[in-house]
Amino acid sequence: MWKSLELARSELRLELTLACGQSFRWRETAEGHWTGVMRGRVWTLTQIDNRLWYYVYENHRDFTHRKWTKKDCEPETKHKVHVKAEAHACSDGEKLLNDYFQLNINLEELYKDWGERDAHFKKLAETFSGVRMLRQDPIECLFTFICTSNNHISRIQGMVERLCHTLGNKLCQLDETSYHDFPSLSTLAESNVEACLRGLGFGYRAKFLQQSAKTILDSHGPHWLTGLRNVPYHEARNALRTLSGVGTKVADCVCLMSLDKPEAVPVDTHVWQIAKRDYKFVSCHGQKTITDKLHKDIGDFFRNLWGPYAGWAQSVLFCSDLKKFKNLKQRPAIQNLKREIKCEEDTDKEIVQRKQIKRENTKRKRDN
Structure with a gap:
């Protein structure tokens, strides 16, 4: 069963933290899904919006990789009151994740402090946000x-x-x-x-x-x-x-x-x-x-x-x-380019639609 905890991507980005050479036990087994061994258990982790989702596999049994789908959050949605009442009690999995990713440390505040101290760091901070230090065995x-x-x-x-x-x-x-x-x-x-x-x-x-x-x-x-x-x-x-x-x-x-x-x-x-x-x-x-x-x-x-x-x-x-x-540094420009291309495509479609409407109106007038 998938479980989750609230966590902004500015506080943790799995694709950077798990692949930057701190730990060598994690693999991206599906797009945005990271599977690895931590604290003697096998986990799959993924991030959706401002939530960290995790799946812990049972020992000594065969499974297929679990990929998160929207259905996985339905039980939580159906039992909102119950979940809210139990929010103060962390599950065992959540405790392990809090310890492993050191989630008690406010990373946004650290980034802000480093950016004020260091202009070069500030230039990189937005693109490379959410890089946390792991607390490994x-x-x-x-x-x-x-x-x-x-x-x-x-x-x-x-x-x-x-x-x-x-x-x-x-x-x-x-x-x-x-x-x-x-x-x-x-x-x-x-x-x-x-x-x-x-x-x-x-x-x-x-x-x-x-x-x-x-x-x-x-x-x-x-x-x-x-x-x-x-x-x-x-x-x-x-x-x-x-x-x-x-x-x-x-x-x-x-x-x-x-x-x-x-x-x-x-x-x-x-x-x-x-x-x-x-x-x-x-x-x-x-x-x-x-x-x-x-x-x-x-x-x-x-x-x-x-x-x-x-x-x-x-x-x-x-x-x-x-x-x-290295391609992360180019993402904003690529995203802007995609937006520009989309705008151009939308404009082209509008022109085609207007010409089509004009042709249809002309044909109606001829027929009448």
Whole structure:
């Protein structure tokens, strides 16, 4: 059964938030419908006007993908009084969505603040509104981002899918696609995992995944990662960097996207180019590669510019610079062009209609 919650698109746009490289578990399975795994469940999400609709699939059964139709809102319409009376009590699904998308944070207010601080951000804000930071499971986020080293989004998606399909528990099958949960720490720490992942095309990353899982379990315990949510940003980042395959950028991604550290600004060559090109950032040391010092300098620059949620603001710029979204910048012009074409078509139709009426009137006069 489809359920929904009220949510403006300025507060969340699925097509940007789920496809900009934060999470690699979501696919657009139908136009405007996103299906993926979150919190051990399989979901389909879509947005209609100012509502976020969601469908949660049952475990261990076969289904077809559920596409939202107008009929899905009829039960809510028929029982408006009952729904209103129960509005104060969030469903389990709604609680999970609120936590995952951090809906307690007013994104419109943040955009307004960033736009007042930064003229360049303000130019992009309308086209790239609704980009939220996800609050992912720390284990999934960490081991996913270890896979991102020297990689690109589409290839990372394939690697994560193979990882989950091979080592994760099966949740359900939709049409011909099976969905699996993310592997547990104990599974990733097993001695044969490295060889298994090398066979799946993970290369040198296979060793990092197995070693990091083993280090966490042997030295810290299974709840250590989640506990890093309760320590200061720099302490959490330094702790993560003790793990195999975790450098400053990966540590910042995990801090920002799963450990409640909104001030974390992940810096890679892409972000460095944005800093140089759009903000005329020049390192006083003139590095040609990203050192820890340069990473800190760029992060501090953006934190001073955007404030305590600098990591959220940086994700908007990162999203706006991705090739897959370049056509978004052209949409207003395209929409205007379509309106102009439609106006021209309407005008042409009117001319044809007037000529037709004139011919018919002339014919009537002749006949009379």
